[in-house]
Amino acid sequence: MKKIIKYLSIILVILSAACYFLPFLTFKDYKSINGLSLLTNLYKRIELEKLSQSAKTYVFNSNSIFLLFTFVFFLITFGLLVYSLAKKSEKALSGAVVSIMAGVVLYGIQLSNSQTSITDFFGTMLLATKTGDGKTIFKSSEIAAHTGLGARLLVILSILSLFSVLVFKMLESAERSKGNNIQTPWSMAIKQFRRNKLAILGAVIITLLVIVCFYGPVFSDYSLLKTDIIDAKLKPNATHILGTDSSGRDILTRLMYGGKISIAVGFVVVLIEILIGTVVGGIAGYYGGKIDNILMRIVDIFLSLPFLPVVIILGAVMSDLNVSPQKRVFFVMIIIGVLYWPTMARMVRGQILSLREQEYMIAAEALGLKDRHKIIRHLIPNVIPTMIVTATLEIGNAILTESALSFLGLGVAMPYPSWGNMVQAVRDTNDFMLRSWMWVPPGLTIFVTVLAINFMGDGLRDAFDPKMKK
């Protein structure tokens, strides 16, 4: 069994690297571009080979730096896997897991980097016209482009290979720990978490949603921003599985991009919250006294700010400052993150205050450990469980806040979708009453995502809390 998975992982990694020889971009009337030429021609102009006489001259600028890194990581993974097979090296195997994860995640980042259409995953499409004096003028231009077989296969194969390497790694470590009955707090927490069916369900849903939202657009034949009035407000049908919106854009495609934006907002907000919250809370809790007093008054002020009104006013201020739709996403992340941190700061401070009084901290004091050492080795590891729980639940809250803000038209702005601003379709009374496919799916996805996150957070809280043991 283990051997089969071992070889399967290697084959899958080789196959996903082989995808680079297949077409990544296909154009109407032109020869398609494969992955390797995207990599070798980074920041160069490649002229597209015409298939028909009447076609204009197009050049393609590749900027898929992430694609290059993905490729490199796949090669590294392959090397490490073979090495771990030959030498039975545990470290090489862990390296392979990390490297393949990095590869898959980078490919996802490359995809989410896209703003308008499939070509932007990989570069820019330019129309080259020769002027009278022999100069060439480049203009960005729209041309019907689709993701090729290679790019799509790469997503499937790389995710499959990631899973198979993970399974391999799990089998390996399960074998090693057989007969080894040492229970660490972490292994106990994992055990407890696994018993919680709701939490597992939540984790599975979140994983699926992230994969679909970040990697799904590769499989879509519709571009994100291109409008088509003739196809507007179509009912769900065979070509548009979830129908089209009021400008004729495919709703499923927008739902995936929107999810990417909403989920990314959730994660980045919590990242900001953790960064500011732990630093402020940690300093206040550890040093106490005057510093604590001042910092906690600032926290009090932020906690007394009326949250939703302030967020909405800031959203309106963004509109008044003419922030462009592309940049609004980042501002939304910063605004919500900056308003969220006090919760985390207060929690971290409370934890540290109670931990500081424990006997083992007195022992650390008596041993004459340095501050840095005490904080990093003894305080932080004990705060992390509570932090993970709070952070998980806050991701859900951040997604809810972002969706409400975007729904009111003050967050992520059209034409870029987020789940919240897609529900704005209800502003047209007829669409609201008669065309529910235009606004129900994004609302449902918000709900399902946040519910899954809450299931997970709830499970984590029980898992880390020794009092909750059955």
Added chain:
Amino acid sequence: MWNYIARRLLQMIPIVIGVSIIIFLIINLVPGNFIDAKAQTSHMSQEQIQHLKDLYGINDPIHVKYVKWISGAVHGDFGDSFTHQKPVSKVISTFVWNSFLIAIIAFILELLIAIPIGIISATHQYSKTDYFFTVIALIGISLPSFFLGLVLIKVFAVDLKWLPLAGLDTPGTSFAGIQFLLDRLKHVILPSLVLAFLSIGQLMRYTRTSVLEIIKQDYIRTARAKGLSEKVVVYKHALRNALIPVVTYIGISLPSLFAGAIITESIFGIPGIGKIALDAVTKRDYPLLMGFSMFVAVLTLLGNLLSDILYAVVDPRVKLK
């Protein structure tokens, strides 16, 4: 006790000042001013514009502006709302009652539903009932308010036509007495349900945790050892202590009943303070927005104070210092 309240009120002052500074700065991030905007549409001479600007203090440095605003605010004078052409405090006191109406109904529903299911969940920990209620509670926490509101309107007002679409009264009617009350009730039932459902989760989890904690204590074991029935143990001995945190939750919530629900009120077209605030955002009615934000901030602080006081009132073990 009175000493404690007085000191807490004093401690609130710097926080209120901090909040007011932040709100003031955010609003003043906005470029341009309403005099220039007006000057573009109406014919005003340069002197008139200058005169108006001096009158409204638009060219003052920001700290002077702030001092002017805050010294008015201390006396309850937040300036005049642009859109309503009335003092801000007057606008708030007019519309706050509509918000309070749906909020209080929602609050009563919340208490009536959340506390019993919280207790049942705790006494039947890890049973099917417990899981069922936990999932319901988590669903309530996870629903976006606007989406729940829209779905309810679509189902009950558009498709089934049982309830009105929006507003507080049926337009064009002037009911009196019972008829008026019935009509009002039909209008407020959906928004109140939305508000209640969204908050049930939190209170239910709160009750559950607190009952669980109490049930594990020694005095409960003693009560059981005496041979008391489970009913008496839970409802007579455990509940009294278990409900103490719940009482503090009620204390926090009471003032916020006046704060308005921006999204729910807007979806249901309820002319409450939340909807007025959202309209003020779209119309850039800054005096009203600043007044409203300060109003909500003070309500939050009062909620915290009230919950601490209630805690001391219901739990004799707590001594306020």
